[in-house]
Amino acid sequence: MADEIRISEDRLRAAVRMLFASAGSNEREQRLVADHLVEANLRGHDSHGVGMIPAYIANFAAGEMKLNATPTVAVDTGALIVCDGGMGLGQSIAHDSVALAVERARDKGSCILSLRNSHHIGRIGHWSEQCAAAGLVSLHFVNVISDPAVAPFGGRAARIGTNPVSIGVPRRGQEPVIVDFATSKLAVGKVRVAYNKGAPVPDGVLLDAAGEPTNDPAALFEEPRGTLLPFGDHKGWGLALACELLAGALSGGGTQHHPKRRQAIVNNMFSVVVSPDAVGTTETFFPQIDAFIAWARTPLPGRDAPVLIAGEPERRVRAERIRDGVPVDGTTWDQIGAAAETVGLARATLQQAAGLA
Numbered sequence: 001m002a003d004e005i006r007i008s009e010d011r012l013r014a015a016v017r018m019l020f021a022s023a024g025s026n027e028r029e030q031r032l033v034a035d036h037l038v039e040a041n042l043r044g045h046d047s048h049g050v051g052m053i054p055a056y057i058a059n060f061a062a063g064e065m066k067l068n069a070t071p072t073v074a075v076d077t078g079a080l081i082v083c084d085g086g087m088g089l090g091q092s093i094a095h096d097s098v099a100l101a102v103e104r105a106r107d108k109g110s111c112i113l114s115l116r117n118s119h120h121i122g123r124i125g126h127w128s129e130q131c132a133a134a135g136l137v138s139l140h141f142v143n144v145i146s147d148p149a150v151a152p153f154g155g156r157a158a159r160i161g162t163n164p165v166s167i168g169v170p171r172r173g174q175e176p177v178i179v180d181f182a183t184s185k186l187a188v189g190k191v192r193v194a195y196n197k198g199a200p201v202p203d204g205v206l207l208d209a210a211g212e213p214t215n216d217p218a219a220l221f222e223e224p225r226g227t228l229l230p231f232g233d234h235k236g237w238g239l240a241l242a243c244e245l246l247a248g249a250l251s252g253g254g255t256q257h258h259p260k261r262r263q264a265i266v267n268n269m270f271s272v273v274v275s276p277d278a279v280g281t282t283e284t285f286f287p288q289i290d291a292f293i294a295w296a297r298t299p300l301p302g303r304d305a306p307v308l309i310a311g312e313p314e315r316r317v318r319a320e321r322i323r324d325g326v327p328v329d330g331t332t333w334d335q336i337g338a339a340a341e342t343v344g345l346a347r348a349t350l351q352q353a354a355g356l357a
C-alpha cells in the first residue's frame with residue numbers, strides 16, 4: 001500500500017473543488033461538495049470524506065448521478081415538505097432540502113422533511129449541524145439503496161444498508177450536541193478504509209459469505225461477499241428497520257428489497273426540524289441541557305471522568321487535523337487521482353492544487 005499523506009484542509013478543499021469543476025459542477029456545488037467531504041475528513045469520518053470521490057465520479061460517468069441538480073418540491077402542506085432529489089449530487093440536494101426545512105421551521109415552529117431519490121448524502125451529522133447552526137433541534141433517519149451490507153439481527157445474509165441516524169441539539173454559547181452514527185457495527189466506508197490500508201476490522205463486526213465471523217475487510221468488497229452486523233443486536237436492528245420504513249417507504253424513494261440493481265448509492269431521508277422558541281421552553285431548554293451534561297460528566301469520586309458528549313470527539317479530531325493536516329491513505333489518493341483523470345484533470349494538476357507537487 002502507498003504511504004499516507006497529509007494535506008492541509010484549505011488545499012484539500014481546493015483540490016476537491018478543482019476536480020468537481022472539471023466534472024462540470026458549478027461554483028456553488030463545488031463549494032458545497034468540497035465543504036462537506038473535507039469536513040467529514042476533518043471530523044475523523046474518513047469513510048465519508050474525499051474517499052467517496054471515486055464512487056461519485058464513477059456514478060456520474062455512468063449517468064447515475066447528476067451534477068448541478070436542485071431538489072423538486074413534490075409536496076408542500078406547510079408542516080410537511082417532500083423533496084425529490086432527482087439523483088442529484090447528495091451534498092447539494094440535501095443542503096438545499098434541509099435549507100427549505102430550516103426556513104419553514106423558523107417560520108412555523110417545526111417542519112417535517114421527506115427527501116427521496118438523492119445520490120449519497122454523506123455524513124448525516126452535517127445536516128444536523130446545518131439545523132443546529134440555525135438554532136434548531138433536528139432528527140434525521142436515512143436509508144441506503146445500494147449493495148445490501150448489513151444482516152438483520154438473527155440473520156446471516158446482508159439485507160439492509162448501514163442506515164444512519166443523526167440528532168442535533170443546539171446549545172447556548174456552546175457547540176451543539178451531534179449524535180450521528182450508522183446502525184451497523186461499522187460504517188461500510190470504515191471497512192473500506194481498513195481494506196485500503198490492509199488492516200483487519202475488530203471482532204464481532206463482520207460475517208463472511210458462509211455466515212462465519214471474520215476480521216478480513218475483504219469480506220465486504222470481494223466475492224463471495226459477507227455482511228456487517230447491526231450494532232446493539234435487536235435494538236440496532238430495530239432502529240435500522242425504522243430508517244428503512246420512515247426514509248425509504250414513507251418518502252416514496254423505496255426500500256431495499258433486492259440485490260443491487262444500479263451503480264448509484266441512493267439515500268432517502270426523513271427529518272424532523274423543531275424550533276425551541278416555538279415550543280416555548282427556550283428559557284429552560286438551554287439551562288436544562290447544561291445541567292444534564294454537567295451531571296452526566298460528574299465522575300465517581302476519585303476517578304477520572306472520561307464522559308464525552310456526542311459531537312465532541314469529532315471536534316477534537318477537527319482541531320488536530322486543522323493543525324496537522326488531513327491524513328489520506330495512499331491507495332485512496334491514487335483512486336482520487338484516477339477519478340480526476342476520467343474527468344480530464346491531470347494528476348499533476350491535482351497534486352499541485354493539494355500542495356503535494
Ligand code: NAD
Pocket residue numbers: 045047048120121122123124125142143144162163164165166178179180181182183184185186187188190267307308309310311312313314
Ligand atoms: P461512529 O461509530 O464513529 O459514532 C459517531 C457518533 O458517536 C458521533 O455522534 C460521536 O460524537 C459519538 N461518539 C464517538 N465516540 C464517543 C464517546 N467516546 N463518547 C460519546 N460519544 C461518542 O459513527 P459511524 O457509525 O462510523 O458513522 C460514521 C459516519 O457515517 C456518520 O457521519 C454517518 O452519518 C455516516 N453514514 C452515512 C451513510 C449514508 O448512507 N450517507 C451510511 C452510514 C453512515
